[in-house]
């Protein structure tokens with residue numbers, strides 16, 4: 001494998017799905033679902049905060065509101081708990097008395113919560129258009145085709161799939177069916193260690209960057225041990241020999257937010273703020289992660305800032321809502337966003353106060369809107385993969 005930008009950078013030719021206007025389209029193949037039904041309150045309604053408070057109070061313990069770290073402030077204000085996608089799924093599972101789990105995050109997170117919660121609980125996504133472009137980059141059909149390619153190359157039986165939490169329930173089910181595990185950005189190293197004990201190769205889905213960064217930084221593999229499988233090319237754009245030689249087969253997916261941080265952003269911030277510590281999420285490109293001082297999941301980033309010395313200077317490479325809140329929470333430290341050209345996650349931002357009010361008021365009126373359900377067959381195998389992750393040492 002060569003170490004060019006095309007190989008481990010963000011694709012110069014984005015996939016058609018990545019080009020869809022995020023949040024408005026109703027693509028049947030999309031992880032993000034279909035358009036939100038019903039009339040929303042106007043964003044300008046001065047009573048929105050009061051309406052949200054009243055609806056939440058009326059529902060009491062029947063509702064439990066989860067807020068991902070990348071959600072807007074106006075939504076986080078009403079969250080009963082905040083966290084990364086893994087923590088939130090576990091928090092939902094630990095609340096069996098709540099009839100309704102309102103998930104302020106994106107579609108794959110609500111699916112995982114549905115898999116991990118009881119049958120009497122309903123998981124609600126306030127806007128069905130809140131999907132994840134990375135999760136959309138691996139469809140069930142594409143992954144099944146990839147497995148056929150690995151089978152033809154004679155390596156499927158020594159390959160273990162490891163799928164990032166940021167994937168659809170279908171992909172998690174594929175992973176469970178083929179003896180693999182799910183991982184998050186905080187346990188990817190343990191997941192890869194486990195996978196290499198089970199087989200000789202890993203098929204890592206759908207985030208090439210988390211897969212590459214973990215393999216090279218944490219597992220001691222080289223960039224040449226990794227190949228990039230492009231689902232839009234015949235045989236993934238790889239020869240059988242390349243597949244047989246590889247240890248990590250990385251799916252050509254990426255996060256459209258973290259993938260935009262560049263080496264220039266790191267160099268610029270170091271020139272601008274002498275003594276700055278650069279802390280980035282492992283969904284960033286390998287060259288960005290290699291140039292950073294620290295790398296970790298959203299929970300890791302939050303803890304690092306909590307433990308930081310007053311007066312210390314930080315440039316953070318993750319989603320803007322979280323970085324803004326961190327800057328506000330640490331007035332004694334200098335906390336800046338790594339790159340001014342990168343912005344919010346547009347699909348996370350779909351969940352706003354009008355959607356939350358609409359969802360809560362619907363529940364008060366006895367209507368259960370936007371329920372996310374995973375079918376029993378998919379759930380069975382996806383849960384097997386999630387349970388393997390939960391059992392990782």
Ligand code: 13P
Pocket residue numbers: 083084085086132165166184185186255283297298299
């Ligand atoms: P975590 O929530 O696991 O940190 O992942 C980051 C992310 O991009 C979520 O969509």
Ligand code: SF4
Pocket residue numbers: 070106131132133134135166255256257258319345346347348
């Ligand atoms: Fe998906 Fe990236 Fe947005 Fe997370 S930040 S929901 S991975 S597009």
